[in-house]
Amino acid sequence: MMVCRVFAIFFGNCLCLLLLLSSLADANQANIDCLKTFKSQVEDPNGYLSTWDFGNQTAQGFICKFAGVTCWHDDENRVFSIKISGFGLRGVFPQGFKLCSDLTGLDLSRNNFSGPLPSNISFLQLQHNQFTGTLPPQLAQLRRLKTFSVADNRLEGPIPKFNSAIITSESFANNLNLCGKPLDNCKMTSTNSHSKVVILAALGGFTVTAFVVGIVLGFFCSTISVEQLLFRKSRQNR
Structure with missing residues (x-):
């Protein structure tokens, strides 16, 4: 009877370890796919992403050596933050970032990204680009939002009601026609x-x-x- 209990405990521990390793492997692969998709969705005229080489995916933490990429641990392929400010990248906002489930910081400032902003993003530095359209109201619902800036873009329309005290007027400066707190109140629309x-x-x-x-x-x-x-x-x- 005692032997059966010991075997059951050993078997349960092994099963938990296998499940943990499987989940970590899936998370690592998701982060690799995140960066790979991002690289395929942008134009890199200056070749700053040339270090993003996915040829040796068996090495642990190989993406941690990519330019602008910081990992949670150097021996894990789990992206902590991406800071590629001033790389001169072009294109629309890369949707591949949704695969970076462990990402806590994203700095795309001083590039040439354009088009509308998605609504399911957080921890953003997007100033000095060419983003257009309105700010998605879902951005104000991101409770984990710590840093945010869309200054020097071509955005317009009302600013969502952010609850964070760190969102100041500088975060929205020099846009096409943004309005509402912390900027000036929105004027009456032509429709009204x-x-x-x-x-x-x-x-x-x-x-x-x-x-x-x-x-x-x-x-x-x-x-x-x-x-x-x-x-x-x-x-x-x-």
């Missing part, structure tokens, strides 16, 4: 203005119509009163 004009025009038209109807009714009533008065006088004369 048009709606108000339509409403005022309708009220004005109703007022004019009521005035005209009042004059007509007044004239009609006065005409009836005069006819009744003449009729009474004619009867009195008879």
Whole structure:
């Protein structure tokens, strides 16, 4: 009976270890795929990503030697942060980052990325690019957001209501037409203005119509009163 218990405990520990190693292997492969996908989705005219060589994927921590990549541990392929500021990279925001499940910091500032921003990202430094469109409101729901900047882009529209105190006006400076706290309040949109004009025009038209109807009714009533008065006088004369 004792031998059976010892064997069961040993077997359970081995199974847990195998599951742990399997999950770490999957996490490492996801991070490798993250960087590989990112490299395939951007243009690198200056060759800064030439160190991102995926030929020897059997070496532990080989991606930790990539330019701009920092790992949680040097012997694990788990990306902690990516800082590739000023690399001169071009293209839309790389969707491959969603595979970097362990990523806590991302600095893409001073590149030439363009297009809209995705909504499922956090820990961002995206200043000095060419991003366009509006800021996704989902960004304000990221509770782990520690650093954020989209200064010097071409963004417009209202700023989501961030709860973090670190989000200051400098984080949104020099954009096309961003508005709302911590910047100036948003002006009335043309659609709202048009709606108000339509409403005022309708009220004005109703007022004019009521005035005209009042004059007509007044004239009609006065005409009836005069006819009744003449009729009474004619009867009195008879």
